[in-house]
Amino acid sequence: MSTILKLENISYGYIDGGFKRDILKELSYDFQEGKFYTILGPSGSGKTTLLSIIAGLDKQNSGKIYYKGEDLDKLGLHKYRRNAMGIVFQSFNLINYLTALENILVAMNETDNELPKNHKELAYGLLNMVGIVESKADRQINKLSGGEQQRVAIARSMASNVDLIFADEPTGNLDSKTELEVVKLFQNLTEKYGKTIIVVTHSEEVSKLSDSRLFLKDGKLIDIE
Amino acid sequence: MNFLNRAYKNVTRRFTKSILLAVTFFLIGNLVILGLGVSQAAENAKLLTRQKMRAVVTYEIDYQEYYNYINTLTDQDEINDAYNNYPRLNKDIALEISKDEDVKTFNYMTTNVVYSQNFTNVPLGNEEMNNMYNTYTDELGNVIEYQSPNIYIFTNIIPNMIEFEEGTNQIVEGRFYNQQEIDSYANVVLVSKELAEVNNLRVGDSITLSTQDLSSIDSNYENFGITKEFLTNEFEIVGIYNTNNDIDPNSQNFKYAQPYESPKNYIYMPLTTLGSIQYEQSIKMEEYYNSMYPSYGDTSVEPQTIDNYLIPHTVVLLIDDPLNVDDFVARNANRLEQYTRLNANNETFKSISKPLDTLSFFANVIVWIVGINAIVIITLVTALTLKTRESEIGVLLSLGVSKVKIVAQLFVELLIVALLGFTLAIGSGSLIAGSVGDKVLQFQQSQEESDDDDYFSYSYNDPTDYFSEVSQEDLFSEYRVSVNPILIAEIYIFGLGVVFIAILIPSVMIMRLSPKQILLSTN
Numbered sequence: 001m002s003t004i005l006k007l008e009n010i011s012y013g014y015i016d017g018g019f020k021r022d023i024l025k026e027l028s029y030d031f032q033e034g035k036f037y038t039i040l041g042p043s044g045s046g047k048t049t050l051l052s053i054i055a056g057l058d059k060q061n062s063g064k065i066y067y068k069g070e071d072l073d074k075l076g077l078h079k080y081r082r083n084a085m086g087i088v089f090q091s092f093n094l095i096n097y098l099t100a101l102e103n104i105l106v107a108m109n110e111t112d113n114e115l116p117k118n119h120k121e122l123a124y125g126l127l128n129m130v131g132i133v134e135s136k137a138d139r140q141i142n143k144l145s146g147g148e149q150q151r152v153a154i155a156r157s158m159a160s161n162v163d164l165i166f167a168d169e170p171t172g173n174l175d176s177k178t179e180l181e182v183v184k185l186f187q188n189l190t191e192k193y194g195k196t197i198i199v200v201t202h203s204e205e206v207s208k209l210s211d212s213r214l215f216l217k218d219g220k221l222i223d224i225e
Numbered sequence: 226m227n228f229l230n231r232a233y234k235n236v237t238r239r240f241t242k243s244i245l246l247a248v249t250f251f252l253i254g255n256l257v258i259l260g261l262g263v264s265q266a267a268e269n270a271k272l273l274t275r276q277k278m279r280a281v282v283t284y285e286i287d288y289q290e291y292y293n294y295i296n297t298l299t300d301q302d303e304i305n306d307a308y309n310n311y312p313r314l315n316k317d318i319a320l321e322i323s324k325d326e327d328v329k330t331f332n333y334m335t336t337n338v339v340y341s342q343n344f345t346n347v348p349l350g351n352e353e354m355n356n357m358y359n360t361y362t363d364e365l366g367n368v369i370e371y372q373s374p375n376i377y378i379f380t381n382i383i384p385n386m387i388e389f390e391e392g393t394n395q396i397v398e399g400r401f402y403n404q405q406e407i408d409s410y411a412n413v414v415l416v417s418k419e420l421a422e423v424n425n426l427r428v429g430d431s432i433t434l435s436t437q438d439l440s441s442i443d444s445n446y447e448n449f450g451i452t453k454e455f456l457t458n459e460f461e462i463v464g465i466y467n468t469n470n471d472i473d474p475n476s477q478n479f480k481y482a483q484p485y486e487s488p489k490n491y492i493y494m495p496l497t498t499l500g501s502i503q504y505e506q507s508i509k510m511e512e513y514y515n516s517m518y519p520s521y522g523d524t525s526v527e528p529q530t531i532d533n534y535l536i537p538h539t540v541v542l543l544i545d546d547p548l549n550v551d552d553f554v555a556r557n558a559n560r561l562e563q564y565t566r567l568n569a570n571n572e573t574f575k576s577i578s579k580p581l582d583t584l585s586f587f588a589n590v591i592v593w594i595v596g597i598n599a600i601v602i603i604t605l606v607t608a609l610t611l612k613t614r615e616s617e618i619g620v621l622l623s624l625g626v627s628k629v630k631i632v633a634q635l636f637v638e639l640l641i642v643a644l645l646g647f648t649l650a651i652g653s654g655s656l657i658a659g660s661v662g663d664k665v666l667q668f669q670q671s672q673e674e675s676d677d678d679d680y681f682s683y684s685y686n687d688p689t690d691y692f693s694e695v696s697q698e699d700l701f702s703e704y705r706v707s708v709n710p711i712l713i714a715e716i717y718i719f720g721l722g723v724v725f726i727a728i729l730i731p732s733v734m735i736m737r738l739s740p741k742q743i744l745l746s747t748n
Contacts, residue, residue, distance in 0.1 A: 052741040055623070057622075057623060057739070057740040057741040058739060058740075058741040078625055078627065079625070081622075081623060081624065081625040081740075082624070082625025083625070087623050089620075091616075093616050093619065093620045093623075094620070095231075095617050095620060095621075096617075097234055097235050097238040097239055098231070098234060098238075102234070106231070106621070106624060106626075107624050109227055110624050110625045110626050111625065140238070156624075160624075160625075
């Protein structure tokens with residue numbers, strides 16, 4: 001198994017009221033390809049900040065991140081987001097004036113990755129894979145339930161044929177039954193499609209089903225299971 | 226799904242929001258069309274009227290400027306000197322200006338009213354009031370008969386005149402005088418068809434004209450050689466012309482009109498011919514006056530030469546297009562000497578077009594006010610809408626959509642709605658503009674008419690005035706607001722401009738956003 005994402009002495013902080021607040025402190029870790037990771041820790045431990053940085057939504061103050069051996073600074077965060085990773089948010093963050101299918105097509109349209117020519121067919125397939133049937137795929141997002149919206153979000157994160165999928169509290173707004181379904185989807189993505197899944201969560205149930213659990217406290221990686 | 230597709234779907238699926246915004250643009254569009262339509266109609270009316278006006282410019286003495294100069298003088302000798310040495314037109318400058326590419330032809334004119342001797346003028350039909358021969362009773366009780374001038378002489382230094390170039394006059398028999406006749410001061414003339422008919426004249430016949438009332442010539446004059454024969458000259462008719470011009474028998478001043486005011490009593494001859502006659506007569510007249518009134522003799526005045534009589538009173542230049550008149554004046558203004566000017570009759574035109582200018586000014590003010598307000602309103606609406614779309618923008622950024630594409634999407638969304646609003650506004654706006662413009666013009670016209678009621682004006686029809694008479698009614702009759710491609714283009718350019726500027730501030734807001742900030746705030 002090869003390293004897909006390598007973190008090297010990642011630090012992140014900001015000045016708040018004249019005082020420096022360190023969120024992440026010289027954090028290093030290698031994420032392996034095709035594994036399902038969960039990141040756990042108390043509030044304020046730096047979980048979401050770490051996810052933002054490794055998802056290319058923000059930039060660390062110091063340290064290096066390598067995607068498949070290439071420095072993210074050189075690759076460019078914009079290109080990294082477009083071609084290397086997908087992300088799932090706690091509140092789904094789908095574009096509400098588009099249908100489920102169209103939300104998938106937005107991601108497909110932006111990526112430089114090679115995709116089958118018939119985007120629509122592929123999008124229906126992805127939605128079907130996450131349990132959204134064709135009749136629902138053509139509905140506008142606000143006509144779908146929370147669980148269904150999160151499935152659409154997961155399908156969208158895969159739409160660009162990326163290797164990395166990040167999720168920030170993806171089951172935070174879902175009931176326990178739906179939570180389990182979503183986690184199983186993640187498991188399926190790693191096992192069947194070789195995707196690397198990195199999920200920030202408070203949920204013990206979710207983390208128990210992951211391949212590796214990373215524990216953060218005060219911006220430091222304190223334990224790995 | 227590209228940004229154009231997303232923009233279209235956002236507009237069509239957020240229907241209520243789009244309609245509200247379109248209504249805003251519709252209202253703005255109506256006001257803008259009101260302003261642009263009124264302004265454009267006013268400018269068009271001026272343009273059309275200008276095109277109908279005779280494209281003539283006169284090279285003339287700027288008496289107003291010269292009197293202003295005299296008013297600045299304090300020394301009486303200087304003032305007298307200024308009055309004795311009026312500025313004159315410069316022959317060389319006149320000829321240089323006449324060579325301009327826009328000049329079709331020109332009248333380098335001296336005019337004079339003279340007396341017919343072996344023929345009669347064409348009657349005007351008001352002879353009960355005006356007889357060619359008039360009488361008065363002197364202090365001894367003798368009834369003295371005297372003759373009034375009845376023929377108007379027009380001259381030029383080239384074998385053409387504006388009237389003939391434009392077609393107002395057409396030669397029906399014979400020809401125009403030629404350059405050789407001009408250069409040799411030949412006594413040749415063109416007379417009107419009516420004048421020829423009344424006197425049974427043909428080409429080749431001769432007519433005699435005098436420059437003075439011969440009944441006033443007594444032995445005192447004759448002692449100085451100023452005889453009736455000396456004052457009378459014979460001219461050969463080389464051409465007979467027909468004229469479309471005529472004196473208006475319905476005009477207020479018709480009953481007072483003199484025979485020479487009728488275009489049918491105009492006679493055309495070379496300027497050199499008239500100049501040489503005037504020069505010869507002036508020499509004897511000067512001798513006569515110096516002898517009879519020695520105290521008036523002014524030895525300081527330079528002796529007259531024939532060149533003094535070859536300087537035109539007026540130079541009228543016919544320009545190829547009324548719309549080229551202002552450019553022509555601007556191009557040649559620097560050639561002029563002090564106290565002379567090129568007059569395109571702009572003052573008159575400006576005066577009658579003042580209500581349209583006022584209307585146009587306020588219309589433009591409306592466009593500016595509405596434009597600024599539209600930008601502020603649309604900017605605020607867009608900026609506020611942006612707040613509700615932060616999550617969408619964050620997601621698009623996290624998917625790798627560039628900020629430029631996000632701004633482009635917002636721009637297209639606004640543009641679609643603006644196009645809808647402005648398109649609907651074109652119909653209603655032009656109706657409003659037409660109605661408002663008419664009402665304002667009627668109001669201004671009625672105001673001016675009531676102001677004019679206080680004055681009595683007498684207008685003399687000056688035959689040397691080549692400027693077209695254009696009334697305010699003529700100008701206003703050309704005023705009409707219409708939906709034309711230029712107006713449509715202007716409204717859409719305005720809309721595009723408003724949308725473009727209105728999107729700038731929201732764009733800066735978007736450019737400053739990072740996906741993490743947005744997504745953290747929305748999660």
